[in-house]
Amino acid sequence: MDRRHFLGVTATAALGLAALSTLPGSPDRPEKNGYAGVSSEERRRNRFPDVPLVTHEGRNVRFYSDLIKGRTVFLNFLYTVCTAEAICPLATANLVEVQKILGPRVGRDVFLYSLTLDPKNDTPRVLGSYAKAFGVKPGWTFLTGEKEDIERLRRNLGYVNLDPVKDRDPSQHSGMLRYGIEPLELWGGCPILSRPEVIARRLAWMEPRGGRANPAA
């Protein structure tokens, strides 16, 4: 699906919404007694910390404004010296396959982000060589940053374990992939070692007029 097509279906969905507003009982946005109505834009902005990060290419970026806002994204956490059960390298190898399946959409209207859990060791240069070693293509960005900022993002995105011992073990946070269509506020997640075709299909499931899981069912 190219960008024009993607925008096209979004517009169709918006038209559908307008048509439906003629049905009785459509919602409006009430404001009363000091409770503020909140715009979708504001709610979206408040969902993520807009922390500064550095890409594996050495660019300075903001998490929300530069990476997430308005985009369709896949997100995960990893660290380059992740050896426990080889979860990170296998995850990265798996996402390389996902990137192949998504093809030219990656970097155009779909973006992949891998955030390090080990910002001390995973400098932009290390992340760059990691990406290169895996044959990562453009549109997939590896990110590092200040320890506190990474920690804030990790917690915000739910890569946590209530058990404090497990929470300190970064391998416990490397098994989940998050994905979302940020402008539509659609967010899901799945095991990162799911079959790459299945991961790519989950995006189609979320997209307006996207693909069916099983057309015969």
Next chain:
Amino acid sequence: MAPHIRSSGSKAHEKLVSRYMQEIRDIAKAGLSRRELFRMGLVVGGAGAAAIQGARGFKPYWAHADSLPFRSPRNTPFIDPLPIPPVMRPVTLNPAPTKGTNPGLSAVTGFPEASRPDHQRWEQFLPVAMYESIEKAVQHDFYPDIDGVPPSTVWTFVEPSTGNAGPLRIKARYGEPILHRVHNALPADNGGFGINKTSTHLHNGHNASESDGGPLHFYDARQFKDYHWPNVRAGFSNNIPESSWNGRTVPGDVRETMSFLWFHDHMHDFTAQNTYKGLVSLYTLFSDDINLDTDDETTGLRLPSGEYDIPMVFADKVFDPRTGQLFFDLFNLDGILGDKDTVNGVIQPYLEVKRRKYRFRFLGGGPSRVREFFLSNGQSFIQLSNDGNLLPRPLFRRSMRLQVAERVDVIVDFSKAGIGEKIHLQNRLEQTDGRAPTGKIIAPTNLVEFRVVGDAVDDSRVPAALLDLPNRNVAIAKNRSWKFDRTNGAWAVNGNFFDPDVFSAVIRRNSAEIWTFESAGGWVHPGHPHMEEFQILSRDGKAPPIEEVSRKDMLGVGDSVFGTDNSSKARIFLQFRDWLGNYPMHCHNTVHEDHGMMILFNVVA
């Protein structure tokens, strides 16, 4: 073996990293799974293995999100009455339903029908009662007016012929096949969470795969789908074509007669969000064809009926104190807990009751909370069913613990209460995070206030016996085990991640199997196979407690299933009769199921 790397940012490090990556890529290219790698000793498991021995600890349920340390606005209790779910009315559908995908557009919405396979056994069970609902966004007050909290946008089933909004209730009867046309008119603007694609699952329905409303059977907004719910007892096609009860003979095993089901959205990845947003309704199935549970307290079992038969959906929520709007914690993987428990969509409602017996039907509405119900005056519940299935005989219980999606029907007898008395329905189970309750019984939270206001005729009875259990003396075709686990933060069953293209079990129709459910510990997982209910054979090698000597469709395994005990392993007997096609088995902590704690099985001829 992969090297341990300690240095940072140096050339040597980079070299090591790339050598390591090459090694891993070669392994990955060879198509070896993680488990195989582990077996080959190629993988260093040190940190992971040490962590498994780690201590447990509790935190507030959304401690993961530093930006969200809020609580819901306070509510004034017992201002609004308990909403009684309106009973849906049969309608004439236009265009009339068809065996295959309907070629016409709906006269109500103009929507086409979503593509689906033909209904199985359509001619055999031509629908007699037609229902129609539209999934749409409506404004709903969870709080009473005096609290000044604005209404929230919810998504719910709305009946176009009456304008009634969910939770709705279908009163179904055995021998009367139902066709439920569900239109998806949900907006693309989701107000923060939820997706406008749906699949309506009739929970515990013994239905054909194409009408099961499984998580992969979803359809887009601006379409409808016809669900064929024939209200027929399991076994009708083969091993028990006819059986008798109370002198009446009907198809299927009368001992598989069900009574309290519910329907809810089951969209894959989004079940927690969409049900939390309101896509939940009720389905009570009566068996006047065998003069059993008749919806009339002067006949059959003579259970409290009519206005004295009241379903209650318990669903805990959070409201954003800045906006007053229903809030969903999108990045919580453990399980969602709210600080306001709603009953039929209202926080702490009251119900005026007469001095007589009532039949209440309790449903744990999820996403993740387990409750233990008590009455404030110490009175016992008279439990009639487990998961909506009549027990062999009523049980007197001071309290009952309900996992997500579990149901009980109870009789509460107010005949000895004084006029003006107030009795509270309470939850006293401590649960501080999405993993599992602690099992501790703590100070009560009042859920509903019963106000005794007068007298009324009571023709109902507490029967001595209800319904015998079905025969289990059937050849077992296969034993299977399902272990619910979390690995590197991801949900898995038997160590495998959910794959919509893989059937984890292929099962011959009309066969019986024994399944074992296991939880790895530290969690509770309410397992739920679709298609047929089951019976529990054992828990941790012992006979199940008396309330679980019943037919069930939910099986809680893990922490604090009973008391503060862990029940880590349970065996069940289940059959796969009458219908063909694919069905899921999943954890019904909806947050877990959305993130892959699910398998598919296929029933074949």
